[in-house]
Amino acid sequence: MAAAMGKTPFIVSLGGVIDEVGNGRVLMRLPYSGKLVGDPDTGVVHGGVITAMLDHSCGLAIGSALRSPQPYVTLDLRIDYMKPARPDADILFEAECLKITHEILFARGLAFQDNRNDFIARSTGTFMFSRPQGTGA
């Protein structure tokens, strides 16, 4: 996944925006909208919306931590859903790159609304460089 993905079609389609990115840290924001609803009874957004935004935030955090742009792909992503997002309020996503090794990259993220200590979900993502390192490719 390329680091320069400010205009990713799927994230644009959700209405997600990047508020801050740099030095391995990212802050994204997702305004509430009807198309995000996963539970028609409550109006709560679909868990997959949170997953997509956390995946993207973690990926961007990693891209912004690299000294030179290099392609990388997601190996796995774990999401813990602590509580449902409140409808009609923005959701904020904060992600950071934890570690860059020769082959593997680690990141984590949080999703919250008003209070980052009372978060909706957290994520742990593991990524790998898609080309072997040191080949000059």
Add this chain to the structure above:
Amino acid sequence: MKIDLTNAALDANALADSVPYCAHLGVTLSVKDGRLVLQMPFSDHLIGNPMVPAIHGGVIGSFLETAAISQVIWETRAKATPKPVDITIDYFRTGRPVTSYAAARIVKLGRRVMNVHAEMWQDDETKPVAVLHGHFLIVAE
């Protein structure tokens, strides 16, 4: 509106009609050989990386989570949407710009929590693009 997967003749649009996010993804349902299979045709807005092009990892995660939830509703006749507790997605291959399929199975049917595995593939079911395992909470009516 409830997500009704209880009809004998399953409506392909049952999910998309009641869940706006499933309509956004373009997910339809079918039963093949007694198994619930979800289908997601490719669409430009699902792209994560326009250079490859590849389906966004978050689309893949969303599709797998939808497959898991649908399986729980279908199999347990749940009236309320099960809540995800935690999920882990392992990505094996690039999601190419073609139609994707997903199916799930309940590995452990608890009274309150279920462990569910889901798999997504494209042309060849023996070559999964990604798999999900997770826990889902059954919501009391």
